Amino acid sequence: MNAIFDALSHPIRxxxxxxxxxxxxxxxxxxxxFPVSKxxxxxxxxxxxxxxxxxxxxxxxxxxxxxxxxxxxxAVMGFMNRVRAGQSASTRTCPPKGETA
Amino acid sequence: MNAIFDALSHPIRxxxxxxxxxxxxxxxxxxxxFPVSKxxxxxxxxxxxxxxxxxxxxxxxxxxxxxxxxxxxxAVMGFMNRVRAGQSASTRTCPPKGETA
DNA sequence: TAGCTATTTAGCTAATACGCTAAACAACAA
DNA sequence: TTGTTGTTTAGCGTATTAGCTAAATAGCTA
Numbered sequence: 619m620n621a622i623f624d625a626l627s628h629p630i631r632x633x634x635x636x637x638x639x640x641x642x643x644x645x646x647x648x649x650x651x652f653p654v655s656k657x658x659x660x661x662x663x664x665x666x667x668x669x670x671x672x673x674x675x676x677x678x679x680x681x682x683x684x685x686x687x688x689x690x691x692x693a694v695m696g697f698m699n700r701v702r703a704g705q706s707a708s709t710r711t712c713p714p715k716g717e718t719a
Numbered sequence: 720m721n722a723i724f725d726a727l728s729h730p731i732r733x734x735x736x737x738x739x740x741x742x743x744x745x746x747x748x749x750x751x752x753f754p755v756s757k758x759x760x761x762x763x764x765x766x767x768x769x770x771x772x773x774x775x776x777x778x779x780x781x782x783x784x785x786x787x788x789x790x791x792x793x794a795v796m797g798f799m800n801r802v803r804a805g806q807s808a809s810t811r812t813c814p815p816k817g818e819t820a
Numbered sequence: 821t822a823g824c825t826a827t828t829t830a831g832c833t834a835a836t837a838c839g840c841t842a843a844a845c846a847a848c849a850a
Numbered sequence: 851t852t853g854t855t856g857t858t859t860a861g862c863g864t865a866t867t868a869g870c871t872a873a874a875t876a877g878c879t880a
Contacts, residue, residue: 761857
């Protein structure tokens, strides 16, 4: 939980997650999207990875990072549900089961 | 966006939001739930307030904080939708409109 | 082997964040 | 006015974070 929200607190790291939504990208490709050095980006990747939000696959010299969406979903939606618990239907994200949207 | 995710990065601040889900509480009531000093809690309230996540109403000497859920919803769900965009139906949070859950 | 590309690690600086105590401020009661 | 309660502000110490450059590591190609 903590590591995940910590990881989400930096705008570059949130944007990395967005870039990965369509599939894997190499560390270099990702780094090229941001105006900071590659070592700095490597630190951001490390934080995202240790939070479990991305996975790194080593493909001979280059590393392909992919989004681990389920971990993000579970942490963020779990928190939102805890904050919303007991709220009225008007603020629910989804309709109750068995009802039409 | 940034201020909101920054505010969410500290576990005490997330828990404050959860405590406020059922209604307003005074700064002192909130502070009593945590093992840190009141000045420290005051700093956490200030951060939550400047992010727009809570509102403080001054009722003669004591301050009542309330959750501003819509700001939290908009930021967090907005981000989740950006990260999910283009994902398959199996990972969607809600069923498409007009379908039964 | 050497050389090239991709990425991380090491080491540093500067800025930010979090905690504390003591003091200040505001509202109310005696 | 004095005291009491509730809360924030001021000031400080320490830890963490984010950025940099330079160097190290890993894998490929020739």
